[in-house]
Amino acid sequence: MQVNGEFKPLIVAFCCNWCSYAGADLAGNNRLNYPAEVKIIRVPCSCRVNPTFILRAFQRGADGVILCGCHPGDCHYTSGNYYTRRRMAMLFSMLDYLGIERERTRVEWVSAAEGAKFAATMNDFVAQVTALGENKRLEDLRCKK
Amino acid sequence: MQKVTASQLIDRAAALLSDGSVSAVLGWKQGEFDYDITPAVFADEQALRDAFVWNDFCGANFSKYLLKATKKVDGKVLVFLKPCDTYSFNQLLTEHRFDRDKVYAIGIPCEGMADIDKVKAQSGDGIVSIACGETIQVTTLYNDAPVSVELADVLEERCANCKSKKHVAYDELLGDEGDVLDSARFDEVAQLEAMTPDERFAFWQEHLSRCIRCNACRDVCPACTCEKCVFDNPASGVENKAPANEFEEKMFHIIRAFHVAGRCTDCGECSRVCPQNIPLHLLNRKFIKDMNDNYGEYQAGAEVGSRAPLVDFTLDDPEAADVLDRRG
């Protein structure tokens, strides 16, 4: 999205309820800033995130999608994030194979105690996507204003 | 040239029909021309003698037909399986898609199947007849004498890169058993990986933009056996009857490949049937290659009941970023 001639990316962040969403809350509690371009969707576990959701976000105009879950071994459901890790590794590799910029997708493990990591991750990811510019390779022109 | 003959298959099928071991035979049926062969169910010996064929154009993989046939036919269905078909057969069993007890599977060796487009590239169009023997003899309207074509020169892509001549499932084997081969099937994927993202994007853009969403790839795919495909289901949010734009072209093929990832045996039917010659196998093979590279070698359908990489994990799997970095 262009705001006053400046590119502001739209970032969708899927956060698992138990670790990363709580980590995002902690970032808030500690008043750690990160760009408002990041919009969080709460899911019970990172393994709830279907590749369809990610493609849909890009279709609808997202410029980057990040998935946050509990650290491996810490999943509230014991093994959900291990499946996430495989699924997303495969999906992102496929997107890369199709020539879609790999910098637009990311998986990050953020615990409930890592408010600072959450904010830092989001700052970094927003900067990375901003540098890339608008998502053109997975866009649906019908959804552009 | 195929190592077993049609008459061997017909004789064996007729014997099994007559002694009541099976009550129907899934086989290849003579088409309008010598190369357009249709999968068919044969109910009696006469039908077999009339129209059953087995030659260098019998590419169709019958595994998926077993879903319907085993439900329709009382008694056992006899199915002929080429080595690559047996992997699909096992994969479907792994997913409980048909009753093994209702099938009598005969494994038959396969020397690879001919791609009619490649044949035509050598013989020219206007084919009047084809005789499969030591070589493929093609008679056309425009050549005075039959053109002789070597099977090896006109193999379908999947056969040129055949992964296995070994049957992983059968009740009975006709002819000799082959081996799992050291194929070069991932070379093309590696070549694509070596391109720049822009080149890859252009490559796929060019190919996928031809998609007409006829769904042939999906409908022929032995891994695509959903009662209701998400792309046919308006409630799924991704349904459409046409690729409305470039996004939907990619969406369809990414999700389809993802849904069969770990379940795809790389039988190559998708690419074979695509009317627009989209190299769909390169999507499936990408997933297979990535899974092999990162989670250990896995061949879907090699054994019944094996656990596909995407419904499995280990504690020290590589992270998504590492998978990408590893490839550079």
Next chain:
Amino acid sequence: MQRIGVFVCWCGSNIAGTVDVKAVAEALSHEPGVVFSTDYQYMCSQAGQDMIKASVAEHHLTGIVVCSCSPRMHEATFRKTATAAGLNPYMVEIANIREQCSWVHKDMPIGTEKAIILGKAAVAKVHLNAPLTPGESPVTKRALVIGGGIAGIQTALDIADAGFKVDIVEKKPTIGGKMAQLDKTFPTLDCAACILTPKMVDVAQHENVRIFSYSEVSEVKGFVGNFDVTIKKHARFVKEDLCTGCGACVDKCPMKKVPNEFNLGMDNRPAIYIPFAQAVPKVATIDPAHCNMLKNGKCGLCARVCTAGAIDYTQQDEYVQEKYGAIVVATGFNPISMDKFDEFAYNQSKDVITSLEFERLTNAAGPTAGKLLRPSDGAHPHTLVFVQCVGSRCTACAEKGKEYCSKICCMYTAKHAMLVRDKYPDVDVYVFYIDVRTPGKNFDEFYRRAVEEYGVKYIKGTVGKVVPENGVLKVQASDLLNNKQLHIDADMVVLAAAIEPDRSARPLATMLTASMDTNDFFTEAHPKLRPVESPTAGVFLSGACQGPKDIPETVSQAGAAASKVIGLLAKDKLMGNPCVASSNEAMCNGCSSCANVCPYGAITYEDKEFRMPDRTVALRRVAKVNPAVCQGCGCCTVACPSGAMDLNGFKNDQILAEVDAICK
């Protein structure tokens, strides 16, 4: 179409300081389906909640969106409010405009814009919310403890003391487990039997406890609160209720040359036997592999001497069916086999023994009546070598050893060394160690006493090989601190063999759909926060089946597992989390992908009749989710290619609607 009310909270200045709450309420009032939108200072206050309730009544709301703090904070509060207002609690969605908006953004227009988008996403989701009701299931007030060692005994006693029925299933003829074989216990050196046998008696006499000894679990069905278990009672050819444990049969049995497993084969027992004097139940058992009467019908001596008439050569295995609300796994451990450790000559010399064998050798009830005698010739030994970490911390070869530390060996070796030096000051005792690991109350002090007061020679290094030669054991070892290779002529070598889970654990885990790690230890539901629960609801872990543990640790875990079981059995009904997966049978293929990824074993399959398009009826295999077992992670929904599997509360279309709203 829903009638949605939007309630934007100021949270004092926490939200209102960076978000124009009035603008948010105004913007959201234009969203489709929103019939009422307002803001208030503290939505979670009684007044705020009353306002929500009043609005529900006034505007006939069917859904509520609260733009406020994190749902982790007040989702439960507002769900209760909705319930009080007569709405289903799951018709509430929270837009987190505090922690994830006002607190992380400084600029009012930016914060406001984001708050509106988050609000729109919540509105979009509520449109697709459906009322959810938690499933209820009754709880069978009886627990099953699998394994009758100290872990199982302690768990059973604690549960029984709380007033619940408990059954113990033990595969050996007696309960007691490994602890019954031990001599003294560290770090206090009190005798194992003195502290264990009273507990065995307690548990046997407890009115709430039943003991199925010489029995195994053969089938488990059902789920938390409602397990159906089949227990196989092996025929012991002695009627348990009639046998008095007098031992007359044992004395008279002519077949006396059966290796005694209780003493690890270091002496013999008869074909009819009672494992040890304090066995519970104290009844005889006939070993059918060695009993002449059972093998070829010749003998029958025991039946003749039994005045109680307890012998029954025709006894058959018996299957008992019982219902349980909770299951505790306490299957314990075993030392690993020493067969692969040729370098220590374990199979070549009787004088090379494992530490557990050493326990029997020093036990007053053991084969030598507690005298330390060399097994090969019964001579008094002069030099003992203890080797630590035999098969523990071994990554080189999975068939040989275990990669983990067995945890208990450092302490029991110190105990053994100390006991030897205490009783026989003339014996030289060497302990070869890699590290001495003694975390635990009074543990390091104990080890230091062995060195400083008892003169045990601790040598940093390990034994490379043991060669039996002319009646002595030639030990070649390294002394790393002195940078020497040592050559010791030893009389006995004691190997601290690694421990591994009992072999019965793996098939049991499959029956229970409880997960295990690669070493066959049961995995806990959370390594820190739920250490005694299996991820499978209603299955609890006690003792070494979960990982190597010493006695104090085992007993405390046993108590913890018991308290979890008591907490479960104290409930009359289990209220499920309604946000669980459910399968649309019409679309399900029965492919098993979902069941493969389910960490809880909540998914089963059944063949169901369906009307096919061609108007015939066909059987199809379809998935069924047990809502009492499902924990709602949603992993199955992604494994399912057709989308037949969906997750209540986080349905595919709900999440897609959120994505759409955010990306507008």
Next chain:
Amino acid sequence: MNNAQLRDEVIRISGVNPSKCMGCGKCSATCPAYDEMEFHPHQFVSMIKNGDLAPLLKSDSLFRCLSCFACVERCPRGVEPAKLIEAVRLQVIREKGANHLKPESVPAMVDEDLPGQLLVTAFRKYAK
């Protein structure tokens, strides 16, 4: 080569990861040539791990190792000390520069009575 490079080279040639060593000393305990050595197998591993190679290169101990592989067989961590020692030996040989074997020079050495295996082994060893 400095110590660090030398260490990396030894690790590369041997394919052994000395960091896996937990310092149990079983290699030295099992070594039949222990008393012949100035530096013992466990010290080898430790010195290579720490990049302290200079004393090793000079030491005669290198050539006291019999390559019996008892340490490789017994090591509970799969460290394979003998392979490390062999790699250090190769370094010494290479630094002397003289013993490199070139494919061209092999035919001249072929002797009817010499087992072919020996030549291949030597070639493998000295041509690396």
Next chain:
Amino acid sequence: MRKCALSAMNDIFAAIASSKTVYLPVDGADGNAAFTKWEDGLVWSHALNTVRSPKDFFFPQTEDLMAFKTEGKTIEVIDIRKESEDFVIFGVRACDVKSFDVLDRVFLSEPVDSFYASRREHGVIVSLACSRPSETCFCGTFGIDATAPAGDVTAWKTEDTVYFEANTAKGAALLKDIEALTEEASDDAVKAQQEKTKTILAKLPLANLTTEAFGGGKTKEFFNHPAWEELSQACLGCGTCTFVCPTCQCYDIKEFNTGNGVVRYRCWDSCMYSEFTKMAHGNNRLTQKERFRQRFMHKLVYYPENNDGLFSCVGCGRCLSKCPISMNIVKVMKTIGGNNG
């Protein structure tokens, strides 16, 4: 009759492209020819035909019809028509030209489909006579002369020359536009080519296939024919035949919510699909047999019944070469209609 050198075609395309968009069959990387928008240097394919038929130009696979803009709770209707571009299609074969007659009867009869009509109006068809028919060709069965295709302009291509003849006013205007680049020619070469081609056509394997058994009024005779079961047995239910078919004209109207509004569009549908003509009560053809039968009954019986005996098949042979399981209209005609041909 006008002519120009084959090598001069690039100039001709360039000349026309200055005022209209030009499309022509071009060989793609995949080995198939496809109608492609002309750009300088693109070469006219020698392939017999394209995989996708030229019906796309008048009846595209997807086409936006209108849009709605939602603002809060208000809806605004927006006209988004954009089918008024002038264009010329080169290289349309006789069979495909005939397919426009079939489509016209559907889309141009009352109520007229204004999107289709507008495109027909703006499009000029330059047909191309066949000289090397394939074994899958059977346009003759439907009375089509492959050597003299209709269209606004008919073209004949010989080894080095292209001949043009205008058939309509639109065609004449087009030839007028390129008059300077062409010259008057006799029709000798064309006649010779036609004669030669006709002898080949007579030798085609499907040359004797006839429609005799079919046509309007045959519903009762064929509807319950026992052979449908067997013919449809292997059908995968994919849409390949319908999507490569030049005469299939079924479409679905769908809406797409863009987040900011709604686009109403139509897209091709296939009678082979389980979701075809799905209504509130469900589907009226529940099995693949019924769907399969519908397709061929429509082409061979229902359509001619409603359209003065015109069959809605033109014998282009695309379904023969593209069906994944090699089931096609020829096999159906031979089986259901008796062993003709």
